[in-house]
Amino acid sequence: MTALGDLDRVRISQLHAAELARFRQGRPLTLAMVERARTHMPNGMPMAWMTSDNDQPVYVDHGDGAGFTDIDGFTYLDFNVSDMAMFCGHANPAIVAAVQAQVARSTQFLLPTRASVEVAEELARRYPVPLWQFTLSATQANTEVIRLARVVTGREVIVLFQGHYHGHFEEGLVDVTDGQAGPVQRGLSKGVTGRVRIAQFNDPATLRAALEPGDVALVLTEPAMTNYIHLLMPGPGWHEALRDLTRRYGTLLGIDETHTHVVGPGGATTLWNLEPDMVTIGKAVAGGLPMGAYGVTASLGDHLDAARNVATGGTLFGNPLSAAAAKAALTGVLVPGAYAHASTLGGELADGIEEAIGAAGLPWTVIRLGPRSGQWYGPMPRTGAQAHALTDGPLTALIRIWLANRGIWEALPGAGPTVPIPATRADVARYVEAYHDLLAHLG
Numbered sequence: 001m002t003a004l005g006d007l008d009r010v011r012i013s014q015l016h017a018a019e020l021a022r023f024r025q026g027r028p029l030t031l032a033m034v035e036r037a038r039t040h041m042p043n044g045m046p047m048a049w050m051t052s053d054n055d056q057p058v059y060v061d062h063g064d065g066a067g068f069t070d071i072d073g074f075t076y077l078d079f080n081v082s083d084m085a086m087f088c089g090h091a092n093p094a095i096v097a098a099v100q101a102q103v104a105r106s107t108q109f110l111l112p113t114r115a116s117v118e119v120a121e122e123l124a125r126r127y128p129v130p131l132w133q134f135t136l137s138a139t140q141a142n143t144e145v146i147r148l149a150r151v152v153t154g155r156e157v158i159v160l161f162q163g164h165y166h167g168h169f170e171e172g173l174v175d176v177t178d179g180q181a182g183p184v185q186r187g188l189s190k191g192v193t194g195r196v197r198i199a200q201f202n203d204p205a206t207l208r209a210a211l212e213p214g215d216v217a218l219v220l221t222e223p224a225m226t227n228y229i230h231l232l233m234p235g236p237g238w239h240e241a242l243r244d245l246t247r248r249y250g251t252l253l254g255i256d257e258t259h260t261h262v263v264g265p266g267g268a269t270t271l272w273n274l275e276p277d278m279v280t281i282g283k284a285v286a287g288g289l290p291m292g293a294y295g296v297t298a299s300l301g302d303h304l305d306a307a308r309n310v311a312t313g314g315t316l317f318g319n320p321l322s323a324a325a326a327k328a329a330l331t332g333v334l335v336p337g338a339y340a341h342a343s344t345l346g347g348e349l350a351d352g353i354e355e356a357i358g359a360a361g362l363p364w365t366v367i368r369l370g371p372r373s374g375q376w377y378g379p380m381p382r383t384g385a386q387a388h389a390l391t392d393g394p395l396t397a398l399i400r401i402w403l404a405n406r407g408i409w410e411a412l413p414g415a416g417p418t419v420p421i422p423a424t425r426a427d428v429a430r431y432v433e434a435y436h437d438l439l440a441h442l443g
Contacts, residue, residue, distance in 0.1 A: 003377030003392040005362040007442060015441065016398040020055050023405050027072040033059045053412050055401050063090025065422040068409070076409035077427050079417035087262050087284035087342075087371075088333045089422035095287035098328035099321060107321045115323035122330045123295055126266040127257075127279045131301035134293050134318040138258040138282025139167025141292035142220065144312045145278045146171060148296065149218035149252045151310050152303055159210045159219040159251075161201040162384030163229035166220055166256050166280075171196050176385070200383040201225050201232055204241040211249040218252045218278075223268035226259040228414050229387035230374055231367045234272075243275055252300075254278040258292075261285070262418060263370035264339050287329040291322035338421045339370070345419040345428050346371035352432030360439035367416055374416025399438065406434040 002009075024031060034044035034057075042048040050057045058070040068090055069075045081087050088095060102115075120132040135141045146158055146169075158171050166172040174196040175184050181198045197216065199206040210216065219242070225232040246253040255276040261267035262284065269279055277300060282292035296304070304310060350373040354366040357375060365376040377395065381387040391414065400410040408431050411417050419428065 003362075003364070003390070003395050005360075005364065005377075007362075007395070009394070011442065012394055012398055016394065016401060019398065019401045019405055023401055024056055026074070027056070027058060027070065029071045030056075030059045033071065055397060065089050065091070066420050066424070066427055074407070076404065076407055077423070077430060078409050078420060079403075079431060080409050080411045080415070081284075081418045081420045082288060083412055083415065084259050084262060084283040084418065085288040087418065087420055088287045088329055089420050092287055092329075092333055092422075094332040095289075095325055095328045098324045099289065102321050102324035105320070108316065108319050110315065112318060113320040113323055115320060115327045116318055119293075119323055119326045119330060122327075123281070123293060127269055127295050128266075128275065129277075129279050129295035129297055131298060131304070132293055132295045133304065133312065134291065134322070135282075136290040136292060136314065136316055136322070137167065138256065138280055138292040139169055139172070140314070140317075141280040141282060141294040142166045142172065142254075142256060143169045145254050145280055145294050145296070146218055146220070147311050148300060148303060149254070149278070151308070152300060153217040153250065153252060155215050155217035155251075156195055157197055157213075157216045158195060159197045159199055159207070159216050161221055161225060162198050163201070163225055163227075163232065163387055164221070164384075165227035166222075166258075174198070176388075200385060202235045202238050202382045204238075204245060207242065207245055211245055211251055214249065216249065216251045218254055219246050220254040220256060222256050222258075223260050223272060223274060224369055225384065225387075226372075226415060227412075229381075229384060229391065230376060230414055231369055231372060231416050232381060232384065232387050233367075233369065235382060239272060239274055252277040254280060256280045258282045259415075260369070262339075262372065263343065265334070265336055284334070285329065286322050286326040287333065289322050289325040290316075291326055293326075333421065342371035342419050342421050342423070345423055345425065346373055348425065349373045349417065349419055349428045349431060352428065353435060356432065356436040356439050359436065360443055362439065371419040372416055373419075374411070399435075402438045403431070403434050406430075406437075408434055 037044035043051045061069050061071045067075055067077045123132050124130045162176045170188050170192045173185050176198050197210040199210040253276045255269050257267040264271050278296050280294045350366050350368045357364045365380045367374040376390055377392050378390045396413050403410045
């Protein structure tokens with residue numbers, strides 16, 4: 001799994017080591033805080049995995065608009081957008097005002113407020129599913145649609161696609177390992193693999209084979225696959241085949257918009273006229289405050305009547321603070337003009353990346369999806385298996401630390417950069433300049 005092209009692997013390793021040393025040398029306060037934190041937090045982090053996704057995580061002081069500043073005083077343009085959560089930008093005034101107002105009125109009642117109705121109405125206006133429920137994350141939203149699908153169909157198995165990520169729940173942590181489906185992390189129940197089947201995105205034959213036993217409750221997928229494998233676009237006819245096969249085999253179809261709703265008011269579901277039974281969403285829907293949501297068709301909504309006792313809900317789900325933030329985000333920030341602005345800049349970012357790749361003479365392919373971009377280290381893949389073969393951990397690590405030293409916080413490994421709503425053309429130009437400079441150094 002290495003990038004295509006005439007690349008000097010020793011040079012990549014040397015550049016990475018030099019850039020990482022430079023980065024650490026300039027951030028003594030972060031390094032001291034990490035050591036202090038190790039006494040009470042594994043790896044010195046509130047989530048231990050932060051050290052695996054970042055060669056050197058920084059401790060952050062504050063964020064504003066399209067960027068944030070660490071405790072050593074370095075400011076970064078945030079092209080990671082906190083893995084889509086901060087697409088609205090940091091400290092967006094509309095969201096700050098809504099949250100401040102709601103905190104003054106209390107943060108929890110375990111009863112609904114007007115804002116929850118208004119958020120549900122707005123989501124129903126955007127997506128082709130009329131009935132909505134709220135959680136604290138997309139992980140929990142996906143967990144609940146799986147439970148609902150099992151109740152409705154009387155079936156047990158879930159189909160996912162290789163390279164997926166839908167959250168930190170048991171079924172979502174099964175993928176292809178060593179050529180077969182298995183847990184990708186430790187601590188899962190021993191029987192979980194039997195409840196999940198893995199197919200290939202863009203490959204109707206593997207999907208048909210997964211559905212043929214007649215025991216699949218739900219196919220859960222992103223409209224375009226993101227996260228672990230950069231950004232895998234649907235091929236011509238894929239979504240039509242996906243919908244046709246799920247209906248033919250009596251299987252429900254769930255579309256996870258958590259990482260793709262940044263493309264427009266109704267996400268890729270509306271952009272591409274998809275017809276899911278369920279839609280899940282999270283991240284930026286509440287401007288980065290904890291919130292997930294899922295929408296379902298009217299017939300599926302009947303099963304969510306409390307008298308039917310489907311396993312859903314949590315004490316802080318549907319809380320007034322998240323609802324207030326979501327109302328502000330959906331009505332004042334995530335509006336058509338903002339999506340258009342971010343997508344225009346995303347196109348300019350893709351153009352710049354493509355130009356840099358061409359100037360370096362590399363056989364790579366640029367990625368384009370609204371405000372999202374990046375590169376494949378070779379030709380555009382079709383399936384998750386092909387995408388996995390084009391990953392390159394050392395090169396990706398170099399790109400990230402190189403950009404960080406030039407004031408750009410790149411996306412998590414494998415995700416590709418996203419232009420946040422408050423970004424400017426100058427911000428995009430800064431990214432492109434640093435990226436172009438790196439490829440020149442690799443030549």
